[in-house]
Amino acid sequence: MSNQGNSDFKTCIFALMSVVNILFPVLFFLGIIILISRNKFFKKSPFSSTSLQFAFVIRALSSLAVFYIYSEYYTVRGEADTFKYFDDSHYMAQALWNHPLDYFQMLFGINCDTNYFHEEYFNQMSNWVRSYDNGLFNDNRLIIRFNAFIRIFSFGNYHVHALVFNLIAFIGSVYIGKVFYTVSGSKLKSYFTVFLVPSLIFWSSGIFKESILLFALGAFLYLFYQGSIGNWNRKKGLVLLFMAGILIVMKLYVFAAFLPACICYYVARNQKRTSAIYIGLFTSFLILACALGAFKPELNFIELIVDKQRDFINLAHHFDVNSAFPMDYLQANLGSLLKASPEAILNAFTKPWIGEVNSVLFIPPLFENILLLFAVLLCFYWRKKLARLQFKFILFCLVFTLVLYLIIGLTTPITGALVRYKIPAAPFIWITVLMFLDTRQFPKYFTRNKLYKWLHTSL
8 A cells, every 4th residue: 555545544543543533422312311311310300301401502611611721721630620530540441451450459459558559540630649648538649540440341432531520510409409409499599509509500510529529419418318307228328328438539628517517517417506506516526626636636627627727738839830829827726726717718709809700710709709798798688487497498508608718727728629619609698588589579660571571590
């Protein structure tokens, strides 16, 4: 065969592979859209199939935006969050075809912490070993392993991986939406809080840890709420424990904020002295945490927070992070944490500030902060009187948000990281505000608007 013939053949193969790389994720996306319209899980949600499909389309478009932003503005691929775990999974996945036993050992973490595995696979990865180790769980490895599993059928196509992560996060959002609708009785408010908050959608639409975190958080919330109303069985209990395990591995600080709020809600749900119960239980949690830290120093929560803050400050100084802001070092005592708490919560609630917007990624959270403040102001004018159980649920949401914001605010001196870390609380703070808003008091010209009526009927 002539050189010209070889060149034409290679060109055809390249063109065919390009078509497949585009066509495969498109077909996969269409399959998910069909799944949403036919699967019982989605059919049993309070939202229509069309509205759920629309919500997933928004997620898919957001995923493309993530791909574009991280391709064009973050030129070091090894430092781009949406690529680094995906790229690292290549080294694990290739073992499936060459050394299948190695692949499954790494996938399930069975006897793979040896020199052989490190030399052959892990040393090739950039994120298997974290730049800092706080002695807790390494969530990087879970994401790398999950990507390595997806590569079995994705053929290494990034967009297929992104769609899988999107679907997982979407399921978590549906779970949260079910609970929010049950409590609020409003499809529009529930739909907005779980499907339309920009930063929540953006940070859970790429190959990010937040996608799996949102899934586990949503499933945990749904199962916990079912148990709180008496709809419980052993199977649900086992799944709840599994979701708790995922939360602990993925983001221990989220679980540390969520579990106490859940316990307080469960105890106070049918009691009258709600505030006293919350205060009493949180005081007990604090005493137990201090006692645990004294018994096992490696689990001392004060030391963990201080170490995490020090790591972040050192990281910001070392890399000269643009979005870093001044933060005093915490001392390893409870008084230092209490003194820094007001500023920590303020930073978590309000950042990014207008003067800090030096990246396109800061625009959605800035817009959200302004919109949330506007919604809070509207609540003073059109406030809704809540039922007793609704108020108790709002208190649960608010307590979870405050504790999470406190942990994040105490440890994070980087606006970009702070904005991202508070994403799990986004639906909870939004439903807290919107449930206080009485839409029945809106001006008649607004409530009679065709778009407003269509939203209430089509969702």
